[in-house]
Amino acid sequence: MEHKKVQEGSHAAPETYYIAIQKNGPYLVYGKPPINHELLIPDETGWSWSYQQGEKVEDCESPIALCRCGQSKHKPCCDGTHEDVEWDAAETAAKDTIAPQQFTNQDFILNDNKEYCATARFCDGHGDIWHLLQKKELTEGEKNTVKHQGKHCPSGRLRLQNATTGEIYEPKFDPGIGILEDPVLKVSGPIWVKGGIRVQSAGGESYTIRNRVTLCRCGHSSNKPFCDGTHVTICFKDSKFHIDDKVKDVAAQAYEKIKDDM
Ligand code: FES
Structure with a gap:
């Protein structure tokens, strides 16, 4: 099987x-x-x-x-x-997911599989997620924005992880x-x-x-x-x-x- x-x-x-x-x-x-x-x-x-x-x-x-x-x-x-x-x-897509590009800061690891992007634009508001992750320190509000952006991407292009615990923030469906x-x-x-x-x-x-x-x-x-x-x-x-x-x-x-x- x-x-x-x-x-x-x-x-x-x-x-x-x-x-x-x-x-x-x-x-x-x-x-x-x-x-x-x-x-x-x-x-x-x-x-x-x-x-x-x-x-x-x-x-x-x-x-x-x-x-x-x-x-x-x-x-x-x-x-x-x-x-x-x-x-x-x-x-034409690969059957397995390709290794994602990773963006990190002290709070998060962002796993980014660009080839799945569906142009849904949840990553763009309030400063896009990649720019937010370049900041040395995020406010609590900015951390919540990053989590919201990562979890609302419909295609799964973006998968966010806690940088310390490794927890993956997937929405429950x-x-x-x-x-x-x-x-x-x-x-x-x-x-x-x-x-x-x-x-x-x-x-x-x-x-x-x-x-x-x-x-x-x-x-x-x-x-x-x-x-x-x-x-x-x-x-x-x-x-x-x-x-x-x-x-x-x-x-x-x-x-x-x-x-x-x-
Ligand atoms: S490319 Fe066909 S539905 Fe998005």
Whole structure:
């Protein structure tokens, strides 16, 4: 039996939960994890700070197939369009996580796997996390900001450790799936896989199990199956998804604050 690697600080979900990537096809989701739209919500700096749960996704046919080519007319569900359109389904990401770049100060070790970045921008507000870690001494408020930034990165690009005890500050998740929406940049984002759900390649091998993973659903990542932020560049949109006016207003104000830094 294949040995399934689990990233340090993560726990594997029960085996009934897994996502099987289909060759030239969708993500098949097993174990019935809850699937909800989730919005990236900015704070007063304009950068992402929290998530807002949106509508439940319950209209995909069984077995649940989530679109991977980006061209379904019934997103986030697969409607078979992948069979009729041109797209590149090849998985190019390494099955194991690559050794992260490490940034340290006296309080924290930041493990940074850049190739997983989904451009969610939780690392940027209140002084970005890398600049904060360059400070000789952090105030209690700054330490809390660093922890918040590290724990809210959806893709798991950032994993923060206590420099003294080695404790890894991973958020606690039950197995679940978020369909990310980015109202500030007016784009739809990746599939956020939470709680150690195993992702299996079309060839049957498992990717290292991680507590938080973002899977490409626009069809254009160069690091498939993982999102690499290209959905922003191509303005990928799940046109069915409705964002209420209050969130639109907050998002528009946030965009004005960050647009020159994007
Ligand atoms: S969803 Fe992010 S690159 Fe495709």
